[in-house]
Amino acid sequence: MQISRITIFYTLLFLGAILAPWLGLYPIFLMTLICYALFACAFNLMLGYSGMLSFGHAAYFGSSAYITSWLITSNGWTTISALIVGMLVSTLLGLVIGLIAIRRSGIYFAMITLALAQLVYFVCLQAPFTGGENGIQGVPRGDVLGLFSLADDTVMYYFVLFIFVFVYLFIQRVVHSPFGQVLKAIRENEPRASSLGYYAEHHKLLVFVLSSTLAGLAGSLKALVLGFATLSDVLQSTSGEVILMTMLGGAGTFFGPVLGSAIVIALQNLLSDRVGSWVTVIIGAIFVICVMAFRRGIVGEWLAYQNKK
Amino acid sequence: MSDFFGIPVQVLLGQLLLGLVNGSFYAMLSLGLAVIFGLLGVVNFAHGAFYMLGAYATWIILDVFELGYWWALVLAPISVGLIGMLLERLFLQFLYKIDPLYGLLLTFGLSLIAEGVLREVFGSSGQTYPVPELLQGAMDVGFMNLPIYRVWVIVASLSICFITWYVIERTRLGSTLRAATENPKLVQAFGINVPVMVMFTYAGGVALAALAGVLSAPVIQVSPLMGSSLVIVVFAVVVIGGMGSIMGSILSGVGLGVIEGFTKVLYPEASNIVVFLIMAIVLCWRPAGLFGKE
Numbered sequence: 356m357q358i359s360r361i362t363i364f365y366t367l368l369f370l371g372a373i374l375a376p377w378l379g380l381y382p383i384f385l386m387t388l389i390c391y392a393l394f395a396c397a398f399n400l401m402l403g404y405s406g407m408l409s410f411g412h413a414a415y416f417g418s419s420a421y422i423t424s425w426l427i428t429s430n431g432w433t434t435i436s437a438l439i440v441g442m443l444v445s446t447l448l449g450l451v452i453g454l455i456a457i458r459r460s461g462i463y464f465a466m467i468t469l470a471l472a473q474l475v476y477f478v479c480l481q482a483p484f485t486g487g488e489n490g491i492q493g494v495p496r497g498d499v500l501g502l503f504s505l506a507d508d509t510v511m512y513y514f515v516l517f518i519f520v521f522v523y524l525f526i527q528r529v530v531h532s533p534f535g536q537v538l539k540a541i542r543e544n545e546p547r548a549s550s551l552g553y554y555a556e557h558h559k560l561l562v563f564v565l566s567s568t569l570a571g572l573a574g575s576l577k578a579l580v581l582g583f584a585t586l587s588d589v590l591q592s593t594s595g596e597v598i599l600m601t602m603l604g605g606a607g608t609f610f611g612p613v614l615g616s617a618i619v620i621a622l623q624n625l626l627s628d629r630v631g632s633w634v635t636v637i638i639g640a641i642f643v644i645c646v647m648a649f650r651r652g653i654v655g656e657w658l659a660y661q662n663k664k
Numbered sequence: 665m666s667d668f669f670g671i672p673v674q675v676l677l678g679q680l681l682l683g684l685v686n687g688s689f690y691a692m693l694s695l696g697l698a699v700i701f702g703l704l705g706v707v708n709f710a711h712g713a714f715y716m717l718g719a720y721a722t723w724i725i726l727d728v729f730e731l732g733y734w735w736a737l738v739l740a741p742i743s744v745g746l747i748g749m750l751l752e753r754l755f756l757q758f759l760y761k762i763d764p765l766y767g768l769l770l771t772f773g774l775s776l777i778a779e780g781v782l783r784e785v786f787g788s789s790g791q792t793y794p795v796p797e798l799l800q801g802a803m804d805v806g807f808m809n810l811p812i813y814r815v816w817v818i819v820a821s822l823s824i825c826f827i828t829w830y831v832i833e834r835t836r837l838g839s840t841l842r843a844a845t846e847n848p849k850l851v852q853a854f855g856i857n858v859p860v861m862v863m864f865t866y867a868g869g870v871a872l873a874a875l876a877g878v879l880s881a882p883v884i885q886v887s888p889l890m891g892s893s894l895v896i897v898v899f900a901v902v903v904i905g906g907m908g909s910i911m912g913s914i915l916s917g918v919g920l921g922v923i924e925g926f927t928k929v930l931y932p933e934a935s936n937i938v939v940f941l942i943m944a945i946v947l948c949w950r951p952a953g954l955f956g957k958e
Contacts, residue, residue: 408765455944458951462707462764463903467947470900473893474940481933591896595772602769635780642773646766647755 372516382508383580388620389519390577395600395612396526397569402598403607404530405562406542407457410465411472412570412597414452415445417589418475419571420578424491425484434497434505438575445571446564448475453563457556460545469591476589490585494578505579515576522569527609529565538562570597599638602645605652614654671929677808679925685814685883687921688821689715692876693898694905694913695825696869699832701907702845703865706756706767712895713775714870717744718877719886720782723791733796733882740878741871748870752863760862775892782888790885817879824875825914832910841865900943906956916954 376382394416401407423441426432432440456467479485486492496505505511529535540548541555549555578584587593596619604615619638626634649656693711700708708714721740725731731739751774759767795813802809832838844851844858852858884890898917905916920939928935946954 408768410768455947458947459903462768465765465768466707466899466903467943469896470903470940470943473896473900474937474944477936481936591892595776598769632780632784635783636777637780639773639776639778639780642776643755643770646770646773647758650762650766 369520376509376512382512384620384624386508386512386515386580387577388617389515390573390580391597391600391616391620392613393519393522393576394570394573394597395604395616396523396609397566397573398597399601399606399612400526400529400569401562401566402601403611404535404542405538405559407460407559407563408465408598409456409563409566409594410469410598411452411475411591411594412468412567413589413591413593414472414475415449415567415570416574416577416593416597417479417584417586418448418574419445420574420584420588421479421485421491423575424494424578424584427494427497428491429484433500434579435500438572438579441575442568442571445574446568449564449567449571450560453560453567457559457563469594472589472594473591476586476591479589480586485584488586490583490588491578492583494582494584496579496582511580515580518572518576522572523609523613526569530609534558534561596638599642599645602650602652603641605655605658608652608654608658611652611654615652674808676926676929679929680922681810681814681818681925682928683922683925684818684918685921686924687918688818688825689876689880689894689917690898690901690921691825691914691917692821692872693894694901694917695828695910696872697898697902698905698907698910698913699828699872700866700869703841703862704756704767705760705764706771707764707899708866708869709768709771709895710751710775710778711771711870711873711898712891712893713778714744714748714873714891715877715880715894716782716886716888716891717747717778718874719793719881719884719890720786720877721874722878722881723793723886726793733878736878736881737875741874744874744877745867745871749863749867752866756866757859757862775895779888779892786888788888790887790890793881793886795882813882817883821876821879822914822918824872828872829910829914897939900939902953904939904943904946904953906953908953909955912953912955 371378375385394412398409398412401409419441422444423437426437426440427434452468452471455471456464459467480487496511498504499514503510505514530538537548537553537558540551540553541558545555574584574588577588600615600619601612602615603611603618604613605611619641622637623634626637630637645652651659693715697708697711700706700711718740721743722733722736725736725739726733755770755774756767759770799813799816802811803815804810830838832841840851840856841861844856844861848858880890901917901920902913904920905912907913920942923942924935924938927938934941950956
């Protein structure tokens with residue numbers, strides 16, 4: 356019964372996503388939403404399934420966006436190869452930062468990832484190829500392996516949607532794999548998992564790298580969609596936003612981060628023209644409400660309610 | 665001796681002084697952070713916001729109430745401390761028994777609210793605050809000109825750090841505080857009201873941050889964003905020093921400020937990131953921090 360309801364839900368959602376461009380929804384908005392949903396899903400892999408709160412995920416999101424944009428604009432690379440190299444750079448960055456950060460856990464882990472992401476921010480600010488305060492503007496979308504051009508918003512939308520669905524299914528696969536089960540065991544009780552013979556550090560590092568790779572993919576896609584990579588992509592506030600998206604929807608649930616990012620992105624779109632700086636205040640207030648009132652997030656609380664019934 | 669590796673000694677000493685000024689701010693902030701973490705188990709992300717509020721309080725006290733710097737030195741920390749007390753009662757007290765990550769997230773949200781409100785009310789551009797009359801000008805000490813206000817900042821904040829250290833490590837109040845850190849239930853059983861003590865500790869830590877804000881008001885632009893980047897550096901300082909030790913956070917705060925100052929002369933491009941690089945190296949070498957116990 357429960358499974359069939361989930362199937363119906365996903366089928367409807369998928370049909371909705373396929374039809375969305377014809378329902379009068381602004382494609383750029385939809386694509387931005389999907390990119391952030393991808394980012395939040397990547398982040399959730401760490402916070403939700405491994406219990407590691409990274410406060411610096413903008414570093415991977417932004418650096419990959421910068422690398423992809425730079426390769427396309429200054430070096431004339433094709434879209435797909437620039438996407439892949441952008442992801443590789445964020446993978447490498449995740450490996451280096453991960454190796455340092457997993458030496459501590461809990462609250463220290465959060466502080467270390469935050470500080471190292473700030474380091475990446477300053478490198479992006481000063482590096483010669485990032486365009487400083489202006490960022491890299493006017494990134495062309497190019498085409499996919501010479502088969503079809505991505506310049507049209509509708510084509511780009513389906514391209515982004517395809518990647519998102521693929522990654523979403525991939526994350527489900529990872530979480531349900533033996534590797535994902537060990538991650539959950541480590542989250543619940545690390546000494547116990549270690550005593551059972553699992554290398555906690557290896558598992559943590561691997562999920563860290565995986566999460567940063569996917570966050571990089573989200574960043575590169577966002578740069579292609581909007582045609583620019585700027586400092587705000589690597590900024591601490593972006594790291595904060597992805598935490599909020601995941602928490603609000605529900606960390607440790609598959610659909611939570613998607614719902615959370617949809618709410619946050621929609622709020623930002625609706626409010627930014629009308630209320631200016633109050634957007635920051637509203638985001639902060641949602642944080643406070645989330646922590647005080649529903650720590651499991653919307654989807655998490657709903658699932659808990661369903662289980663109680 | 666007017667040159668040191670091709671750099672004029674004057675420049676070097678000037679940066680050393682600036683580094684000491686920044687270092688004393690780091691020390692005051694990381695000290696408050698360490699005390700709060702010790703007793704509450706909360707990493708106070710809003711510490712930078714309270715520092716900013718301290719500086720704004722100073723500016724408002726002059727602009728609205730027309731009271732000068734010396735009044736602000738007393739009134740700003742008290743008013744910010746009261747805000748801290750209120751927030752502790754309203755929100756933080758409910759989070760002590762759950763994962764400390766929630767405390768970090770809550771205070772992050774609070775700092776976003778503070779930043780947004782101040783940006784809306786005062787605008788993003790900075791306000792300047794005059795150096796108080798008594799501390800204007802510079803002293804000629806032979807080999808260089810010492811700006812008096814900067815010397816005052818260093819002396820004042822290091823004395824405050826020392827007093828805090830003394831109170832916590834050497835007085836009866838401090839020993840109760842440390843006992844409550846180790847075992848709050850036992851201390852409560854001895855008839856000490858631990859929740860009230862926790863509230864005042866939070867207010868005290870936050871007031872220290874506000875005091876740093878008052879001291880910094882005449883040397884920097886008072887702006888809504890002044891706290892958010894500083895708090896990240898202070899986090900790095902705390903990770904380097906190890907949060908367990910009061911003296912450790914003072915020493916690493918001042919030391920890193922000085923290193924940052926020298927980097928500005930020797931290799932300016934790296935001055936923003938040197939603290940984070942040192943943090944990475946320290947973590948590889950001593951994961952618990954230089955003064956941490958583990």
